[in-house]
Amino acid sequence: MLTFIYLAYSMMALLYETVPAFEDTWIECLGDLGRYRMAIEDEDIRDREIWTAVSRHWYSKASDKAPTTGRLHHHLAILARPNVVQQLFYYTKSLCVAIPFKSARDSILTLFDPILEGTPNRLQQIDVAFVKTHGILFIVSNTDEKEKPFPKPIESLMTEYGQTKQEFLSLLDNHIARTTRGWLESGAFIAISNCNSIFEYGKTEANSQGNANIAMTAILPEPDGDTIMEGFSNNEHKAVPSKVFGEAAELNKDSDIIVLRRYGDPNILPYLHVRLAFMLFMATKESAMKYLEGSFPWALLVLMLNSLSTHFDHHDRIESMDFPQSTNRPLPDDWSLRGLLWTEKLFPSDWFSDKVDDDEKTFELPSMTEDRKERVLWLGYKLASYGKWMTYDEQTKLFSVTAQYDDLEAYKYPNYAPSGDTTIKEKDSTSSRSSTLGSTTTLDQSSSKWLSEEGDGGRPDADEEGTAMGLKKADAPI
Numbered sequence: 001m002l003t004f005i006y007l008a009y010s011m012m013a014l015l016y017e018t019v020p021a022f023e024d025t026w027i028e029c030l031g032d033l034g035r036y037r038m039a040i041e042d043e044d045i046r047d048r049e050i051w052t053a054v055s056r057h058w059y060s061k062a063s064d065k066a067p068t069t070g071r072l073h074h075h076l077a078i079l080a081r082p083n084v085v086q087q088l089f090y091y092t093k094s095l096c097v098a099i100p101f102k103s104a105r106d107s108i109l110t111l112f113d114p115i116l117e118g119t120p121n122r123l124q125q126i127d128v129a130f131v132k133t134h135g136i137l138f139i140v141s142n143t144d145e146k147e148k149p150f151p152k153p154i155e156s157l158m159t160e161y162g163q164t165k166q167e168f169l170s171l172l173d174n175h176i177a178r179t180t181r182g183w184l185e186s187g188a189f190i191a192i193s194n195c196n197s198i199f200e201y202g203k204t205e206a207n208s209q210g211n212a213n214i215a216m217t218a219i220l221p222e223p224d225g226d227t228i229m230e231g232f233s234n235n236e237h238k239a240v241p242s243k244v245f246g247e248a249a250e251l252n253k254d255s256d257i258i259v260l261r262r263y264g265d266p267n268i269l270p271y272l273h274v275r276l277a278f279m280l281f282m283a284t285k286e287s288a289m290k291y292l293e294g295s296f297p298w299a300l301l302v303l304m305l306n307s308l309s310t311h312f313d314h315h316d317r318i319e320s321m322d323f324p325q326s327t328n329r330p331l332p333d334d335w336s337l338r339g340l341l342w343t344e345k346l347f348p349s350d351w352f353s354d355k356v357d358d359d360e361k362t363f364e365l366p367s368m369t370e371d372r373k374e375r376v377l378w379l380g381y382k383l384a385s386y387g388k389w390m391t392y393d394e395q396t397k398l399f400s401v402t403a404q405y406d407d408l409e410a411y412k413y414p415n416y417a418p419s420g421d422t423t424i425k426e427k428d429s430t431s432s433r434s435s436t437l438g439s440t441t442t443l444d445q446s447s448s449k450w451l452s453e454e455g456d457g458g459r460p461d462a463d464e465e466g467t468a469m470g471l472k473k474a475d476a477p478i
Contacts, residue, residue: 001040009033024065031058031075038079052079060358067339067352070094070101077104077111084123084131087111089189089336092134095202097339105142105201112138116151126175129168130190133251134197136161141200141244158247165251172258180267184364187259187271188333194255195278195342197248198292202341214241215292218285219341241291249295260300263307269372270333272304276379281342283386298389298405305380305399308373315397318378321385323348327371332362 012033016026034055041048056079063072070093077090091108094101112135114121115128136157152160176183196202200213256275262268279296282289309315317324323346330352337343338352380399384392390401 002037005033005037005040009037024062027058027062027065028072031055031062034058035075035079055079057358060361063339064352064356068098069339070097070099070104073097073339074101074104074107078107082123084111084115084127085186085189085193088131088134088193092193092196092201093340096196096199096341097202098341098344100202108138111135124175126168126171129164129171132164133161133168134193136164137197137244137248137251138201141203141242161247165254169254169258172255173262176259176262176265176267181364183267184270185332185362187268188274188336190255191271191274191278192336192340194248194252195274196340197251198245199341200242200244200248214245215282215285215288218282218288245291249292253295253297257297257300260297260304263304266369266372269369269376270331272376273331273333273372273379274337276301276376276383277337277346278342280379280382281346283383293389293405296389299401299407301380302390302399302401305377308377309397309399312373312377312397314374315377315394317374318381319392319394320378321382323351324374324378325351326374327367329365330356330361331368331371331375332364333372335361 009030012026012029016023016030019026032055034051034057038048038051038055041051056076059072059075059079063069063076066072073090073094077087077094080086080090088111091104091111094104095108111131115123115132116135116139121128139151140154140157140161151157176187179186199215202216203213204216252275259268259271279292282292312318314326317326325348330347334347334351337346380390381392384390384399388402389405390399392399
């Protein structure tokens with residue numbers, strides 16, 4: 001077997017060099033052979049890691065050439081072990097692209113089943129809770145009771161889902177504080193997986209209530225004939241939000257509320273970037289957005305955007321409908337977003353270069369913090385241009401939430417259970433945490449005057465017109 005794989009690999013490498021007309025085929029074959037070599041290696045862990053890296057290199061190269069091909073993202077999910085958060089990201093992405101890999105609906109269970117069954121593992125508690133939360137949502141959404149019964153009564157599954165979701169949310173804030181820059185990548189993966197759950201993981205068939213997913217239904221073929229999804233029928237008028245859609249929207253909202261309180265933390269910017277890109281796409285799909293707009297903490301977003309805008313010097317770059325290109329290098333999270341159904345028109349056609357090495361894609365430069373600020377503010381400006389959820393004042397350079405979404409309930413810190421992660425020192429549970437790039441402030445009911453229920457009603461100081469929810473100069477910049 002080894003001799004055959006080595007011979008085949010050498011032949012494919014030669015064809016890759018000499019027959020460029022079929023380059024895409026050779027690249028994927030090289031990835032397959034590397035994966036097979038990795039799979040049969042049981043003795044030398046170093047050899048296994050080497051061939052995993054080789055296979056990942058070829059599959060990444062192939063996915064750069066065909067970012068909307070779900071099969072390639074599925075292969076990358078297999079190679080992402082034991083990083084279950086990254087695995088979930090790739091599996092859900094393989095189902096939420098223009099050419100979904102439908103077999104991933106079966107193989108994703110190899111990720112979910114051990115966690116749902118409580119098999120002992122060395123994973124972090126928060127990672128287990130996060131993947132288990134999505135695992136239950138996936139099973140409830142994708143199980144056809146006529147072909148395969150639920151592993152438990154659906155009521156028991158949803159009860160377990162609520163407990164697992166609360167466990168994840170209770171650990172999230174301290175986890176971000178502890179991992180600091182390590183959450184740059186994880187935050188993007190978590191946000192993308194959460195967003196994909198709103199699409200019920202790319203499911204185009206009717207859900208258990210007999211209705212198509214409201215978000216998937218909103219993604220219709222373009223007038224010029226470019227079909228977004230395979231096997232999709234135009235039945236938008238029949239779409240009704242399902243139970244899973246509502247639960248997924250709440251999961252996103254609860255995660256947003258926790259993350260958006262971390263003023264001054266640059267490590268949450270990739271998460272925010274992803275969520276705003278998703279909301280901007282859904283803003284163009286009114287039939288679905290009307291069910292999502294109430295499940296987003298617009299008031300907290302305005303505070304976050306104003307904290308960024310106060311310390312940003314190039315507002316001319318964000319006050320434009322054109323994609324900001326102060327640098328020609330994509331952010332690491334751009335590569336993660338590329339190819340998804342809901343990012344099709346986000347990036348310019350020439351934004352991504354096939355010549356970028358794999359290591360460079362994920363390499364975090366110090367300048368990228370400012371680039372992300374710019375991107376997030378631009379996405380906020382685009383959302384504000386609709387005038388429905390928030391507005392932007394080009395004179396004061398501040399955002400304001402519309403009266404409909406100025407809900408004080410969104411400011412109250414959720415009563416999640418205390419963190420059970422014993423690795424977090426007591427000092428890290430305070431409202432002020434240090435980060436690698438500056439001061440991080442997590443707002444709660446005791447430390448933030450505008451979150452209290454007394455005084456000015458829980459709002460920040462208003463501007464002269466009493467509409468902009470701005471932050472004072474003393475607030476820590478990101």
